[in-house]
Amino acid sequence: MDFIYGDDTGLVIDWTQMPTYNTIMSIAAGAGLILLVLLGRALQRDKAFRAEGWALSAGVLGFILTLTGAHMTLTWPFAKYFPFDNIIFGETSLGFGVLLLAASFYLWKRGGRLADSEDRAAEAAATAKPLGIFIFGLGLALFGIAAAGVIFQLFAAPPEEPVSGAFAQWPWIEAAFMSGLFALIGVGSVLFPFALNSFSSTRPISGVAKTMGVVWTVAGVVFLLFGALNFYTHIGLIVNTMG
Template sequence: MIPMESGGLVVDWTLMPTYNTIMSLAAGAGLLWIVGLGRALRKRDEFAPEGWALAAAVLGAILTITGAHMTLTWPLAAYFPFDNIIFGEPSLGFGVLLLAAAFLLWRRSALIMESPDPGATLARIARPLSVFVFGLGLALFGIAAAGMVFQLFAAPPEEPISGAFAEYPWIEATFMSGLFALVGVGAVLFPFALRGFTSSAKPRGIATVAGVVWGLTGLAFLLFGALNYFTHIGLIINTSA
């Protein structure tokens, strides 16, 4: 980033590709997908595994492709190399998990529907992968801590809306770090939420907490990603030479 004579910034955008607009949308929708799937499993007459598989495949493909490119291209954004870790790696991990879920729901749709308890069946199948989900949760805690300690995520004043808080970097750092931490809470609780999960009863305890935090953060990431389509376009216009 190069300061302008007027005090603003000029950014060479050929050195700063970014996907956290579509990533945020897909990640938010993916979290809401998990919550929705848990609810749908309790309504067998309305549950269509193929539809949930298609949704997971679309979201998983977006997150896997963008996350893999950001993870493997170091640094993808020359100005912010830590974005590879913050946005790329969690997106890659979440994307692959969604693709695995899509494959399972598509290939085993008949088995799931014929099961006397589809929720319990899927919980048993997901249990081995829950270790990785738990690990991702710990990683998200690390990202949240880094965001607060190093005051990351702050937008420059040239960015519309978010840039209004440029003089107070702790505001956006707290907001984004809080989102990452809450998603991490759901991920850490996920292995324990699978225990006793069933289609015949409403989730309670740990499963409810995980569902609430993922539902809230999923909606937040979805809306924030949609907002970023305006703010990031404005930032590019305001900082291009």
């Protein structure tokens, strides 16, 4: 890493060259994954389904991820110190954010018809089916990120970062942790188009859909909590490296 170590101050980072906002991105991504799982359950089970609340939630999260993901993808704010993070966090957040915005638009415009459908889940699945190609591709990309994280031991925090920095001398720990999260989301993403084939309000949920729901829920909860923790750890890193 292109860090600067002062004679007396230790690690010094020029934060004017690295605007950091993957904290809110992590929370939004985790909440978005959980939202999709809960939306699927509501479509299948909730007899009093109301689309407006789901549309608003998807819109809020999609806006955050699209805005921050697009900025990171197009401007590479981490280029000086962590250039690979612009791809890992920026491009994946952009893709997920646009998908959530599309879901928000659909639910807002077609929510009434969806709620009145005899099989809401099958109706939604038929609409989402063409997006399965892109989501499957994102899943493969997430496997690539997970492999790169392990092979190149990415994601390791410097010792100056609170909590995460305690494992700085064992970079494989955080590499395995973050790579495992990306791999979990990847599993759910590659299963998505296959889960749609049997998604229905009138039939029991398939094993494929259950597996997708479990891995997205686990990864979503961890990403949300990890993002919340990073509000402390990243602020601490900034304080400890301002020079």
